[in-house]
Amino acid sequence: MEEDPERDPEKDLAAAGPPLSARETWAVLYRHFRPHRGVVALGALFTLIGAATGLAQPVAVEALVNRLSDDESVTSILVFLTCLLVIGTAVESVGSYILERTAQSVVLDSRRSLIGRLLRLKVTEIERVQPGDLMSRVTSDTTLLQAVTTQAVVSAFSGGLTVVATIVMMAFMDPVLLGVTLGVIVLIGAATALVMPKISKATRQAQEAVGSISTALERAFGAFRTLKASGAEEREVVKVEEAAREAWRHGVRSAKWQAVAWSSMGFAIQVSFLAVLGVGGARVASEAISVATLVAFLMLLFYLIDPVTRLVDAVTQYQVGSAAVARIVQAERMETEELAPSAERVPSSRRPAPGGTRPASVTFEDVTFRYRADLPYVHHGVSFTVPGPGMTAFVGPSGAGKTTVFGLVERFYEATGGRVLVDGEDVLAWPLADLRAAIGYVEQDAPVLAGTLRENLLFAAPDATGADIRDVLARARLDTLVDKLPDGLDTVVGHRGSKLSGGERQRVAIARALLRRPRLLLLDEATSQLDAVNELALRDVVAEVAQQVTVLVVAHRLSTVTLADRIVVMDAGRVRAVGTHDELVVADPLYGELAATQFLASS
Numbered sequence: 001m002e003e004d005p006e007r008d009p010e011k012d013l014a015a016a017g018p019p020l021s022a023r024e025t026w027a028v029l030y031r032h033f034r035p036h037r038g039v040v041a042l043g044a045l046f047t048l049i050g051a052a053t054g055l056a057q058p059v060a061v062e063a064l065v066n067r068l069s070d071d072e073s074v075t076s077i078l079v080f081l082t083c084l085l086v087i088g089t090a091v092e093s094v095g096s097y098i099l100e101r102t103a104q105s106v107v108l109d110s111r112r113s114l115i116g117r118l119l120r121l122k123v124t125e126i127e128r129v130q131p132g133d134l135m136s137r138v139t140s141d142t143t144l145l146q147a148v149t150t151q152a153v154v155s156a157f158s159g160g161l162t163v164v165a166t167i168v169m170m171a172f173m174d175p176v177l178l179g180v181t182l183g184v185i186v187l188i189g190a191a192t193a194l195v196m197p198k199i200s201k202a203t204r205q206a207q208e209a210v211g212s213i214s215t216a217l218e219r220a221f222g223a224f225r226t227l228k229a230s231g232a233e234e235r236e237v238v239k240v241e242e243a244a245r246e247a248w249r250h251g252v253r254s255a256k257w258q259a260v261a262w263s264s265m266g267f268a269i270q271v272s273f274l275a276v277l278g279v280g281g282a283r284v285a286s287e288a289i290s291v292a293t294l295v296a297f298l299m300l301l302f303y304l305i306d307p308v309t310r311l312v313d314a315v316t317q318y319q320v321g322s323a324a325v326a327r328i329v330q331a332e333r334m335e336t337e338e339l340a341p342s343a344e345r346v347p348s349s350r351r352p353a354p355g356g357t358r359p360a361s362v363t364f365e366d367v368t369f370r371y372r373a374d375l376p377y378v379h380h381g382v383s384f385t386v387p388g389p390g391m392t393a394f395v396g397p398s399g400a401g402k403t404t405v406f407g408l409v410e411r412f413y414e415a416t417g418g419r420v421l422v423d424g425e426d427v428l429a430w431p432l433a434d435l436r437a438a439i440g441y442v443e444q445d446a447p448v449l450a451g452t453l454r455e456n457l458l459f460a461a462p463d464a465t466g467a468d469i470r471d472v473l474a475r476a477r478l479d480t481l482v483d484k485l486p487d488g489l490d491t492v493v494g495h496r497g498s499k500l501s502g503g504e505r506q507r508v509a510i511a512r513a514l515l516r517r518p519r520l521l522l523l524d525e526a527t528s529q530l531d532a533v534n535e536l537a538l539r540d541v542v543a544e545v546a547q548q549v550t551v552l553v554v555a556h557r558l559s560t561v562t563l564a565d566r567i568v569v570m571d572a573g574r575v576r577a578v579g580t581h582d583e584l585v586v587a588d589p590l591y592g593e594l595a596a597t598q599f600l601a602s603s
């Protein structure tokens, strides 16, 4: 859990950890395959039975032709052939269905495990990567696992088995010709093996480019109105297209190397055909072997084409799969948070808040903090104590470190030095789920999620009752708005709540935080101006809540600070002064200036 201060968080995901060794890649692929090995074996068996019925058909046809020429009845053979055909097709399609279904299950398993980890990532981890690229690992890279963990295993197994059986038969016929055959195949096979890593590399680069497409699109959709207002459509289209072209380039390169691998193995068989013909001819001439042996040997060589093709297919699939595995493992290696399982199982709104319903206290003891080892300190020994209930406002110039206080209380980040205490206990000692269950957090830009108003309210307390919802709606002065809407609580609010006004979004965020029944409310006031009615409504809501709950507000408005029981003035990562508005206006010049300029300007 301890963060290594010397770690370089700038490193991007592609450089996270050493690249996978061939053994690790095997191990990961086997981990995905293992739970399904029984079903894959069944699928393989069905496929083999299907193929065997196919082989029986020529025998039946031969018998049919014989009977025809002898003027005998062919009805029974026709019925037998039809049955063979139907059974063969049915068994083969069931086998192929089982394998495809298992392939889908492999994708589902790897997606589930990735999704489970990604949504539990530490905030610091998500800040150093591109979410779009992470999304493409869940959606696109996982699909590349399907062939390698199912069809390729069957191909490798059945192909390998047939090759071994054919080679044994060849050894019995003529070891010299076998030596010639293997010599040619091994030579060309070794050359082919050299191109295999190129398939893996090109596939990985293609997948990285697919990640870049997602990243570029996510960036554009995340600020869609700004994109339009800035007239940046064309420029962004060019960027996304460039990523798409990059994916195409690498995809084509992978296809090229796959074609080389395939054709060179076909070439190897053809060359060994000629070599066997030459050497075999000489051996027939010297009477070392009979013509019949040479013909039979050439036929076996011909039969080798199919299993060798299957083996090459399995190896190329392995290269594609290993590229995907490398990217999936990178995402799996990112650090996640440990949420206590006991707390997770109990619905948050029904879970007794740790410490009951009494308001929480917050203490900072000489806290130092920097976001990354290569960045300057943001907190240089911050100390203050906030007993509950009541409202404490944090004020100070932009960048003073006010929002960072909230990040440390929520334990999105861990203090570099000193201690952050909630209820007298170090936040590092709190079970994380319990700590967060005790806190309601309203971010500065009041994020509202796509979906309905009801979904947004229930986001932090999924088991809240209708009465609970009505109560917080009234407290957040949202009840009249909801009554006006034709769909009421089921009104869809748009992407990031774009169909609501800024003030409504803030009140929805407050209502959501209150529904969680927090003992500590962290409210990062929006810097944007609100109209007088909205501002008063918000002020009253917060004042009411502060009667029972500890409320910490990063304040940008005079109306908020005048209401606060205590004001903490921060400047450049330090606490300058603590007091009430009236005290500080007289005692602290910075506060006096803020009150006269920033706050008054916003009031």
Ligand SMILES: Nc1ncnc2c1ncn2[C@@H]1O[C@H](COP(=O)(O)OP(=O)(O)OP(=O)(O)O)[C@@H](O)[C@H]1O
Binding pocket: 127, 371, 372, 375, 378, 396, 397, 398, 399, 400, 401, 402, 403, 404, 405, 554
């Ligand atoms: N996630 C982050 N990674 C790196 N630096 C950050 C991060 N968040 C904030 N900072 C930096 O830390 C400093 C303090 O930021 P913070 O958000 O705490 O300031 P603030 O006092 O709340 O400012 P404002 O009133 O403008 O919201 C700023 O210089 C900011 O650039």
